[in-house]
Amino acid sequence: MLKKITTAASVIALCALTACGSGSGGAGTGSSGDTITMGFAQVGAESGWRTANTKSVQDEAKAAGIDLKFSDAQQKQENQIKAIRSYIQQKVKVIAFSPVVETGWDTVLLEAKRANIPVILTDRAIDSDDTSLYKTFLGSDFVEEGRKAGDWMVANATGPTNVVELQGTTGAAPAIDRKKGFEEKIASKPDIKIVASQTGDFTRSGGKQVMEAFLKSQPKIDVVYAHNDDMGLGAIEAIKAAGKVPGKDIKIITVDAVKDGMTALSNGEINFIVECNPLLGKQLMDLAKKVVKGEEVPARVVTEEGTFTQEQAKAALPKRQY
Numbered sequence: 001m002l003k004k005i006t007t008a009a010s011v012i013a014l015c016a017l018t019a020c021g022s023g024s025g026g027a028g029t030g031s032s033g034d035t036i037t038m039g040f041a042q043v044g045a046e047s048g049w050r051t052a053n054t055k056s057v058q059d060e061a062k063a064a065g066i067d068l069k070f071s072d073a074q075q076k077q078e079n080q081i082k083a084i085r086s087y088i089q090q091k092v093k094v095i096a097f098s099p100v101v102e103t104g105w106d107t108v109l110l111e112a113k114r115a116n117i118p119v120i121l122t123d124r125a126i127d128s129d130d131t132s133l134y135k136t137f138l139g140s141d142f143v144e145e146g147r148k149a150g151d152w153m154v155a156n157a158t159g160p161t162n163v164v165e166l167q168g169t170t171g172a173a174p175a176i177d178r179k180k181g182f183e184e185k186i187a188s189k190p191d192i193k194i195v196a197s198q199t200g201d202f203t204r205s206g207g208k209q210v211m212e213a214f215l216k217s218q219p220k221i222d223v224v225y226a227h228n229d230d231m232g233l234g235a236i237e238a239i240k241a242a243g244k245v246p247g248k249d250i251k252i253i254t255v256d257a258v259k260d261g262m263t264a265l266s267n268g269e270i271n272f273i274v275e276c277n278p279l280l281g282k283q284l285m286d287l288a289k290k291v292v293k294g295e296e297v298p299a300r301v302v303t304e305e306g307t308f309t310q311e312q313a314k315a316a317l318p319k320r321q322y
């Protein structure tokens, strides 16, 4: 698991970066003045969150004058590794990627290091003892996101509560950590039990299929904890098909706060959403410019994000960018 830098250091890092981000501007050039080329190996296009994240990276690269080479791995680690190797061969100035799973990256990142190409982790972390393989990790604290979901569960449980969990991609940092944070919080109330837990791979179809199976196998389901909105939206389809009312007969907690999720929250089909900010593009480009110039950057840059109730979603929806 990524070694945690103290929260204070992360917050300072966030403020420092945000400040310099507003003042930086200028074309995306390295110390030699030539255009920065960035190789970005994206996870895939599995969710509304991923679509918003991709748009943010592409838009902000353009705004920063950075030449972006972009690949979609269709949620396969071997495709991301191939893309990183291709960027090394193309001698890009910097590589950024969102690791689809936490492990299996040391070999290819060592190749990037030997080619003197700095690497930035964005969105998801890797589980490696060798922190020299990347310059920084920009993204959310997924354990904290799980804790926020667990806090809502504890505060809103009224007696014995059976929870079914729709996990994200097996081995992915957000899946591992959102589970960890949620379980940490519900441990304080023994009558809240996770009676079934299975991956829906962060997709709407995956969430629907797993929820259909849970509805058949579980005699009593009170709450769904979905690691992202898309799986929660799939669960809503399954719950309705079973003749039950989502948000009432079976309450739903999700993570992300993309537009479709917030719409379901505002109309009462979801009960609580923990935000996970996909708009990482600006911070990523600011970090890339610094890294290419050989400037020091924080080891960890945490993104800012909140939570939404049904009432808060109604107010926030008109202003949401994604």
Ligand code: GZL
Residues within 6 Å of the ligand: 046, 047, 048, 049, 050, 123, 124, 139, 140, 174, 202, 227, 228, 229, 230, 255, 256, 276
């Ligand atoms: C979280 C991100 C997750 C989202 C999902 O930072 O990696 O992957 O929560 C997405 O929607 O598929």
